[in-house]
Amino acid sequence: MSESSSSGLLDAIWKEVLGDAAATFNWLKDFLLGEFVPDRPFSVIVAEMLANFVPGVIIVTSARDAVAIIVRLSTHPERRKEVSEWILLCACLIALALPLVMAAAGAVAAGVGAVVTGIMGDELAAALRAVMLMLIEKSGKLVEMIRFLNKFIKGNILEFLKGVKFANYEKSLLEILQQTTGKLIGIVQEVRGKLLDARVFHVKIADHFESVQNLIQKLSTWEQRFYAVQQEGIQQIPRAVAELQQRLDRLLAQEAPKDSHVVSAGVTATKPQAVAPPKQEIHDTPGATLRDPAAHGADGADGSARTGSAPARKEKPDVPPPPTGQPNVKIEEVHSPGEEYALVNGVKIKPHLYEKLFHGADRSTLGVDAQMSAKDVAAKIYAEGLPGRGDNIDLIQHARGVADRAFRGTTQIILSPDGEAGAILWAMEGGFVIELKNVKGYDVNAELAGRVQTFKGYGDNAVEGETEIAVPGRIKPEQVEAVYEALKSRNGRWMTRKLPR
Incomplete structure (x- = not known):
């Protein structure tokens, strides 16, 4: 039978053999039978991932893209030696690995930059993924990366980048890769087992249909390919992590862009107008005791009365009246618990x-x-x-x-x-x-x-x-x-x- 006949037969017996499991394995069938296009140019893949950089859907897109890259590496063994392919896979797995890092070591494990700038949760995962994708291009510029990230996240981007330590994620990336490839291997094994045991009118179809036998053989081949990627990843993931850190350090050595920012210094309060005190003449003899105003009246310092229109000298100056209006007091807004952020496994969520x-x-x-x-x-x-x-x-x-x-x-x-x-x-x-x-x-x-x-x-x-x-x-x-x-x-x-x- 031809390849097209094999595919047509599978479509015909898929629901009959697998029953309710057909929906579960349908996406894998699409991958293995050629609907996934593994030969797209590398630059196109990276550009598409950056275009789909949305923090709210990072988990879904990361899982989808990770499976696609694993299938790509399984199909093309020669690409398993290219560090850029593994950097791309790390960028897909980082959103899945981040919860493991947080659970094991807390928010600080995400890097000092995440704590300093307040980038947490899906926003942090999306930011790390974008940084990894942009580091694939060796000739990238720091100013371009900062301007790109500024479109999606708030805070000091440069401080965030300085605090990123990719080594913190190496162990979790390896664990997620093992889990993902293990899940793919398990699904392939289950589908193959169901096909081997499938019966139509009490007759094993694997014993009488060459196309089914070819499909079972193809599933065995895919199982071996997934195993190969799993084993190769043990060596290549640490290599990719080290390369990412080197490229980031080289990028940070460039001169940072000098952008101007408007900074608010706090809550504006009305400043009262300064009141100039009225001019007054008083007795000012060092060491002299104060005289009784009732006894001396408005006499001058020498005991003689003052004449003319000049005001009389006073024993004490008059106290100026207090300024009118509201006092210059800073008013701070009080937020209810949970209004500014919530916590998920110790990570701040906006x-x-x-x-x-x-x-x-x-x-x-x-x-x-x-x-x-x-x-x-x-x-x-x-x-x-x-x-x-x-x-x-x-x-x-x-x-x-x-x-x-x-x-x-x-x-x-x-x-x-x-x-x-x-x-x-x-x-x-x-x-x-x-x-x-x-x-x-x-x-x-x-x-x-x-x-x-x-x-x-x-x-x-x-x-x-x-x-x-x-x-x-x-x-x-x-x-x-x-x-x-x-x-x-x-x-x-x-x-x-x-x-x-």
């Missing part, structure tokens, strides 16, 4: 601004009396907002429901079409849904993806079905757009009634 969110809560959660009418509850929320909660800003512990959590749960919809998610489910019947506006929050599923430690390693948010956006507990009155009462119709369907201000 919030996003959401124009509209919905928070559902029953009366006990809101802390209102059970006998208070719905209109009175709404009036209280409109006037006072929602009170703050605890001081614990750890998102993982928030998702687990610890008592001292600082956040409230919100969603972007009142109720999903399937009725399985939404703020109204937290409110329950008789509770309330509060529509919020211009609130800082954290996408819990996105921020915890691959960062929740379990007995099997690192996983995702255990309650990701809630599609929660965590917001600081304190909600100001001006952030309350509307208050709704959660009700159920006669047929049991959820509905809301908007309560007036």
Whole structure:
């Protein structure tokens, strides 16, 4: 049979043989049967990765690109000796390796620059990936790198680059490479095993179809290729890490760009106008005792009365009146816990601004009396907002429901079409849904993806079905757009009634 016939037969029996597992292995079938293009120019690959430099999706794109590079190295053994290929693979794996580094040694392990400039989480992973990709080009310039990074991250880019130590990531990069290639090997072995045992009408198809036998042989070849990449990586990853550090050090030896920046020195306070004291004449004889004004009146220093229009001399000067207006006092804004950042495994995560969110809560959660009418509850929320909660800003512990959590749960919809998610489910019947506006929050599923430690390693948010956006507990009155009462119709369907201000 031809290669096209083999592919067609696989398409025909894939679902019959593998059943529900077909969807799981479909992407691997695309890779192994040629839909992945491994021969694109190297510069095109790097340019595409830089163009897709988005911190919010770094985990997804890194995993996809890492598999693509491993397949590329498996297909072309001669490229396994090129250090640039392994630098590219390190750039793909860094976002997956960073949580391991953080869990083992904390934020400082990410480099002094990350701590100094406040670059954390996905932003740090994306920044490191971009630096690695730009270091592939030996003739790169420091000014170009800084200008590129300035488009996406804040802070002192030069200090961040000086603090990066790629050796901190070597062990985790090797571990992630072993896990990724091990997963690919395991999938290939499982698919091959299923094909070997597959039966149609109690007849093993592997014994009677040459195309299936060829496919099984091809899977065995891929298994050996993945093993080869895994073993080669043990030597090449440390080499690539050392080369990255050398190139970065050479780049930092260049003259840094001198950009001008506008710096705010603090909160502006009104400076009061200086009041010039009035001119006064007083007795000023060193060592002389003060005289009684009542006894001496307005006499001069020699006892003779002053004449003319000149003012009389005084024993003490008049105290000038205090300046009018507000005092020159610096006013500092007080932030609620979790408003500036949250923590995930000790790493700072910055919030996003959401124009509209919905928070559902029953009366006990809101802390209102059970006998208070719905209109009175709404009036209280409109006037006072929602009170703050605890001081614990750890998102993982928030998702687990610890008592001292600082956040409230919100969603972007009142109720999903399937009725399985939404703020109204937290409110329950008789509770309330509060529509919020211009609130800082954290996408819990996105921020915890691959960062929740379990007995099997690192996983995702255990309650990701809630599609929660965590917001600081304190909600100001001006952030309350509307208050709704959660009700159920006669047929049991959820509905809301908007309560007036």
